[in-house]
Amino acid sequence: MNKRVVVVGGGIAGLAAAHRLHTLRPDLDVVLLDQRDRPGGKLSTGELAGRPVERGAESFLVGGPSAAIELAREVGLGDAVVHPTGARAAVAINGVLQDLPTGTLMGIPLQGAEEAAATPILGTDRDVSVGELIRPRRGDEVVDHFVEPLLGGVYAGRADRLSVRMALPALAKAAEHHTTLSAALAEATASSAGREPGAPIFGAIDGGMSRFVDAITATLPDVRTNTTVRELEQHNGGWRLTTGPTRDPRTLDADAVILAVPAAPAARLLQRAIDLEYASIALVALVLPSTKLPDLSGFLVPATEGLTIKAVTFFDRKWAHLRRPDTTILRASIGRHGDEEQLQRTDEELKDRVRTEVARLIGVDALPEELAFGVYRWGGALPQYAPGHQARIRALRESLQDTAPIAVAGAAYDGVGIPACITSGRTAAAAVLARLGE
Numbered sequence: 001m002n003k004r005v006v007v008v009g010g011g012i013a014g015l016a017a018a019h020r021l022h023t024l025r026p027d028l029d030v031v032l033l034d035q036r037d038r039p040g041g042k043l044s045t046g047e048l049a050g051r052p053v054e055r056g057a058e059s060f061l062v063g064g065p066s067a068a069i070e071l072a073r074e075v076g077l078g079d080a081v082v083h084p085t086g087a088r089a090a091v092a093i094n095g096v097l098q099d100l101p102t103g104t105l106m107g108i109p110l111q112g113a114e115e116a117a118a119t120p121i122l123g124t125d126r127d128v129s130v131g132e133l134i135r136p137r138r139g140d141e142v143v144d145h146f147v148e149p150l151l152g153g154v155y156a157g158r159a160d161r162l163s164v165r166m167a168l169p170a171l172a173k174a175a176e177h178h179t180t181l182s183a184a185l186a187e188a189t190a191s192s193a194g195r196e197p198g199a200p201i202f203g204a205i206d207g208g209m210s211r212f213v214d215a216i217t218a219t220l221p222d223v224r225t226n227t228t229v230r231e232l233e234q235h236n237g238g239w240r241l242t243t244g245p246t247r248d249p250r251t252l253d254a255d256a257v258i259l260a261v262p263a264a265p266a267a268r269l270l271q272r273a274i275d276l277e278y279a280s281i282a283l284v285a286l287v288l289p290s291t292k293l294p295d296l297s298g299f300l301v302p303a304t305e306g307l308t309i310k311a312v313t314f315f316d317r318k319w320a321h322l323r324r325p326d327t328t329i330l331r332a333s334i335g336r337h338g339d340e341e342q343l344q345r346t347d348e349e350l351k352d353r354v355r356t357e358v359a360r361l362i363g364v365d366a367l368p369e370e371l372a373f374g375v376y377r378w379g380g381a382l383p384q385y386a387p388g389h390q391a392r393i394r395a396l397r398e399s400l401q402d403t404a405p406i407a408v409a410g411a412a413y414d415g416v417g418i419p420a421c422i423t424s425g426r427t428a429a430a431a432v433l434a435r436l437g438e
């Protein structure tokens with residue numbers, strides 16, 4: 001009988017893991033399970049007033065070799081990868097939109113007045129928050145106005161709580177052997193210096209993220225949705241998974257398992273503590289009749305502005321393939337880690353807030369009446385990697401070496417972005433194949 005590998009969780013990490021397993025070893029019985037009625041996890045394209053709208057992730061990093069582009073090509077979507085128009089992004093400071101500074105790393109100016117320290121600014125075994133590394137060397141304003149809003153766009157997190165090793169890995173690595181932040185920044189940005197000027201940094205899929213999910217899913221031999229894995233136990237040198245309702249449990253045996261689910265279900269299934277908090281967010285999309293919007297891809301709103309919205313994207317300014325003559329779409333994001341009470345509001349209240357705050361910031365009395373709106377709530381959406389995250393995950397993975405073959409993958413462990421999740425899934429696939437002695 002062929003060996004069976006079960007991938008639990010059909011988000012992009014689980015999809016990438018299953019795709020890699022099936023591609024490398026078509027003889028294996030690869031089964032992907034997801035509790036929802038469709039795979040994709042945080043990748044999900046909906047529709048509003050006949051227009052596609054991303055309910056979750058919108059784009060992926062493509063600077064340098066990109067796991068997302070590779071995977072898109074592997075599933076026949078190489079030609080569907082599109083790039084932003086190059087419209088600028090702004091940041092709201094004291095109620096006024098201004099250009100985001102260029103020539104920075106995540107909003108950190110590459111040069112600054114600072115004295116060289118006696119030793120490298122980050123010990124090899126140390127991890128600190130982004131704020132702890134940057135505030136003393138570039139000042140609070142840089143962190144509050146630029147670094148935190150940019151990080152917030154990715155993590156909905158706070159600069160003073162996020163691990164610099166997770167959020168800015170190239171900078172953290174460079175900081176291990178430089179005594180000034182400027183020298184570390186120079187090294188961290190050098191790898192992108194050879195890139196062609198104007199080369200795109202982001203990509204998306206024409207047709208939406210669900211098209212990406214569907215294309216990956218179509219390559220897989222056995223995908224079972226509406227299947228929640230409730231228990232996992234070692235059995236005959238492999239694993240026994242229990243699924244289905246408590247009164248009518250089903251079991252599925254596997255020689256190896258890849259767990260590609262968020263930290264809470266992973267901890268429950270593994271019966272191990274995984275110390276990781278998540279931020280919840282909501283996205284509010286408005287379809288408006290064609291109206292004059294600023295010529296920006298969008299703008300960020302620092303927490304210091306005291307508003308509900310955290311960021312706004314003008315979809316058809318940012319993406320040429322989304323432009324339509326009669327309508328325009330904007331999408332606002334709400335919710336920061338540790339300050340999620342805004343999310344208690346009703347959909348209608350959130351929509352009204354977005355309308356009022358966006359109108360005020362772009363300098364109009366009111367936005368035109370929307371043709372449709374959607375509120376997409378993501379509870380426990382974005383992992384908040386506290387300093388020391390990598391060491392904790394290393395320890396977790398080491399503790400799983402003594403069990404039957406298993407690997408963990410996804411945003412809970414290796415980074416929040418789509419390419420990082422794809423790489424995490426592929427690495428997990430390679431790890432279980434190695435443990436199966438293949």
Ligand SMILES: Cc1cc2nc3c(=O)[nH]c(=O)nc-3n(C[C@H](O)[C@H](O)[C@H](O)COP(=O)(O)OP(=O)(O)OC[C@H]3O[C@@H](n4cnc5c(N)ncnc54)[C@H](O)[C@@H]3O)c2cc1C
Nearest residue numbers: 009011012013035041042056057058059229410411417418
């Ligand atoms: C609103 C939003 C916008 C984002 N925007 C971007 C962006 O533009 N670019 C970017 O790169 N990243 C973005 N991200 C981050 C990125 O989308 C996620 O980090 C990534 O998709 C997570 O993938 P994953 O496979 O690790 O987990 P998930 O997508 O969370 O998938 C986990 C899957 O496991 C399933 N599951 C959970 N428990 C069980 C169980 N017990 N049994 C069976 N199945 C189970 C779930 O149903 C889910 O499908 C965004 C995230 C959010 C929430």
